[in-house]
Amino acid sequence: MTPALPTALHVELRKLTASRVIRTTSVMIVVGITVLSAALTWSATTGNEQVIAQLGPLADADGWDLLTGVAAQVTAAGGMLAFGVALSWLIGHEFSDATITGLFALPVSRRTIVSAKLLSHLLWAVLVAVGLTAAIALTGTVLGLGHPTTDVLDSLGRQFVLTVLSALIATPAAWAATLGRGLLPGIATTIGLLVVAQVAVIGGAGAWLPIAAPALWALQPHAVNAVQLALVAVVPAGFAALTLAAWARLQLDR
Amino acid sequence: MTDRLAVHGLVRAFGTDAGVLGVDLTVRPGEIHALVGLNGAGKTTLMRMVLGMLRPTAGDCRINGRQLAHLAADDWARVGHLVEHPFAYPDLTVRTNLLLAARLRRIPTAHATRLVEQALIELDLTRYAEVTARRLSQGNRQRLGIAAALQHRPDLIVLDEPTNALDPAGVILLRNVLSGRADDGAGILVSSHHLDEVARIAHRISVVNRGRLIGTLDPAATDLERAFFALVYDDEQDHPR
Numbered sequence: 001m002t003p004a005l006p007t008a009l010h011v012e013l014r015k016l017t018a019s020r021v022i023r024t025t026s027v028m029i030v031v032g033i034t035v036l037s038a039a040l041t042w043s044a045t046t047g048n049e050q051v052i053a054q055l056g057p058l059a060d061a062d063g064w065d066l067l068t069g070v071a072a073q074v075t076a077a078g079g080m081l082a083f084g085v086a087l088s089w090l091i092g093h094e095f096s097d098a099t100i101t102g103l104f105a106l107p108v109s110r111r112t113i114v115s116a117k118l119l120s121h122l123l124w125a126v127l128v129a130v131g132l133t134a135a136i137a138l139t140g141t142v143l144g145l146g147h148p149t150t151d152v153l154d155s156l157g158r159q160f161v162l163t164v165l166s167a168l169i170a171t172p173a174a175w176a177a178t179l180g181r182g183l184l185p186g187i188a189t190t191i192g193l194l195v196v197a198q199v200a201v202i203g204g205a206g207a208w209l210p211i212a213a214p215a216l217w218a219l220q221p222h223a224v225n226a227v228q229l230a231l232v233a234v235v236p237a238g239f240a241a242l243t244l245a246a247w248a249r250l251q252l253d254r
Numbered sequence: 255m256t257d258r259l260a261v262h263g264l265v266r267a268f269g270t271d272a273g274v275l276g277v278d279l280t281v282r283p284g285e286i287h288a289l290v291g292l293n294g295a296g297k298t299t300l301m302r303m304v305l306g307m308l309r310p311t312a313g314d315c316r317i318n319g320r321q322l323a324h325l326a327a328d329d330w331a332r333v334g335h336l337v338e339h340p341f342a343y344p345d346l347t348v349r350t351n352l353l354l355a356a357r358l359r360r361i362p363t364a365h366a367t368r369l370v371e372q373a374l375i376e377l378d379l380t381r382y383a384e385v386t387a388r389r390l391s392q393g394n395r396q397r398l399g400i401a402a403a404l405q406h407r408p409d410l411i412v413l414d415e416p417t418n419a420l421d422p423a424g425v426i427l428l429r430n431v432l433s434g435r436a437d438d439g440a441g442i443l444v445s446s447h448h449l450d451e452v453a454r455i456a457h458r459i460s461v462v463n464r465g466r467l468i469g470t471l472d473p474a475a476t477d478l479e480r481a482f483f484a485l486v487y488d489d490e491q492d493h494p495r
Contacts (some may be wrong), residue, residue: 001327001360009356018345102341102402105305107327107360152387252307 004108006114016090016120029128029163031076034135037071038143044070044146054068057219063145068155069219071136075162077198079132081190083125084170088186090117090244091177101252114247118174119242125167133160158218165214168236169193175239178246181254210235255283258410258441259304267465274299275465276313281410281441284327287321288433288452289445290471290482291462297445298338300462301414304443305335317410320487331359334408336416340399344388348379348398352388357400373405374430378423392419400428404435411435411442419453429455449478463489 016022023134043051044059044066052059058069091114094100102143103113134154137148148156170190177186197212206212210232259281267273280289289297289395302308304315306322315322320329342351352373356366363478374380375398387395396419404411411432417425433455436442446452452473457472461482470483471478 001331002362004327004355004360007357007360011357014350014354015343015346018343018350020345036392097344099341099343101305101307101335101337101339102355103358104307105330105333105335106358107331108358251309252302 001107004112005116008112009119011125012090012113012120013118016124019089021089021093022086022124025082026124026128026131028147029079029082030131030135033132034139036074037067037136038139040070040074041143058117063213064140064148064152064155067136067140067143067145068152068159071132071159072155072215072218074075075132075159075166076218078196078199079166079169081193083121083167084173084190084193086179087121087167087170087173088183088190090121091174092181092183092186092219095177095181096183104252107247110242110250111248114174114178114244118243120169121167121174122164125164128167129160129163129249132163144231146216154221158221162214165232169211169214169232169244171236171239171243174243175246178243178250188189237238240244257282257316258285258318259412259443260314260316260319261304262314262449264300264310264315265302265308266298266299266308269357270285270295271464273465274303274310277467278467279443279460279467283409283439283441283444284436285458286442286456287442288456289443289457289462290447290449290452291445291457292486295462296465297462297466300412301335301337301412301445304412305333306336307337327360327410331406332408333410333412334403334406335412336399336403337412337414340395341402342387342390342395342398345386347384347386349374349383349396352402352405356406359406368409369405370413373401375402377401378427393421393424395408396420397424397427400431404431407435407438407440409440411440411444413442413444415445415447417446417448425451453478458489461485464493 001045040051044055058066061069094103111192136159137156173186173190176189177183179185193211197209200206200209200212206216207228213224213228213232217229261277261279264274264277266274270296274321277300299308303310303314317329317333331493338390341355349370353366353371356369364456371403375463376384378401379397379401385397387398388433402417405412412484432442459473460467461471463486465489471481475481
């Protein structure tokens with residue numbers, strides 16, 4: 001017999017790479033965020049006052065700082081929503097496509113299968129983060145923002161980490177999709193997380209809220225300390241454990 | 255020889271009058287045991303409990319002599335099932351769907367690939383091998399689900415309404431495949447609404463009504479329909495709703 005987790009991971013990666021939903025979401029994150037960031041940067045640089053008014057603390061920035069700042073802002077909201085939708089699909093489609101019955105009575109446990117789902121989501125997020133960071137770097141070069149300095153490379157590094165963290169803090173969507181037996185509860189939970197994060201940032205408590213801290217850190221690295229950043233891990237770890245437990249005890253009773 | 259499946263006093267009620275309310279049954283090696291009953295009689299609930307999809311509130315269920323709760327990965331690798339919906343991912347081709355189903359039985363890729371090719375031939379799916387499940391007709395999706403349940407040569411096979419959506423050629427194909435598997439020693443539990451169909455392949459026919467086995471039918475009998483409805487009618491008279 002082949003080992004259970006690598007086998008389940010192989011199966012989940014095949015499903016993920018064949019998925020139209022995942023392919024579309026990948027394009028939306030990489031191309032969508034890059035195009036939006038480039039357009040906003042270009043508009044602000046050319047003096048579009050409506051855009052400048054929307055940029056908040058970035059209104060005075062220019063060049064690479066403006067581009068990477070806008071990209072981080074867009075990723076914080078749009079990236080998390082997209083990763084939450086994708087994760088909701090990864091879990092929820094087993095119920096909506098009624099393939100969940102085929103995941104019982106197997107020599108691979110459901111706990112292992114859902115672990116492979118979460119791992120495949122993380123691997124995909126890392127690839128998307130590489131693609132998005134590279135696309136933003138290329139965009140800055142094409143826009144003629146000059147050779148990236150060390151500070152710019154630091155900003156791009158934070159953009160990569162922010163993208164991966166955006167995927168990780170969407171993990172509650174997996175638990176919600178399991179409990180709700182479908183995609184919509186996961187998507188609704190992601191939207192709820194976004195609203196809570198926005199309210200927390202406006203209220204000044206963002207650094208201590210794990211779902212808001214990554215975006216604050218990407219934009220203002222000194223506004224979030226190491227403890228606050230480490231607390232981010234609580235969300236994926238806690239909700240991954242809850243999701244594994246829910247799959248281990250899953251019954252098709254409704 | 256140990257029964258492929260042995261169920262004693264299995265209970266999982268939904269309200270006072272639905273679910274499974276105490277069932278005993280066995281499936282021996284080489285035997286096709288058919289469950290027949292009206293919609294909502296409890297056939298699918300019973301199969302779900304046998305496959306671990308629902309936990310019984312009472313009773314005992316053993317596969318190849320081992321209690322369900324104590325089954326190891328090796329034991330589950332010898333089970334094949336199709337309950338309610340075919341195991342078919344819409345974005346994947348027929349071949350890939352079968353390959354992943356085999357891999358989930360923890361079969362190495364090279365061996366799984368050979369099993370898939372055999373299954374494509376056995377269920378007459380070769381011409382659809384590179385077609386995505388999304389584009390298959392309902393009948394061919396059902397064939398795909400049956401192939402996924404049988405390709406790894408399980409010795410306990412559990413099929414819920416496997417003839418659903420199959421055309422007459424598919425029904426005959428399934429009948430031949432199941433008879434062949436039983437001849438090879440597999441135990442098969444199959445539910446169906448089609449009494450004539452069941453009579454052609456089953457060694458035993460049990461009638462389910464309102465969560466209980468209320469009797470058996472002789473597969474060789476001439477008027478199964480009359481015998482079936484007589485059993486159900488008597489049970490309804492004995493247990494008015």
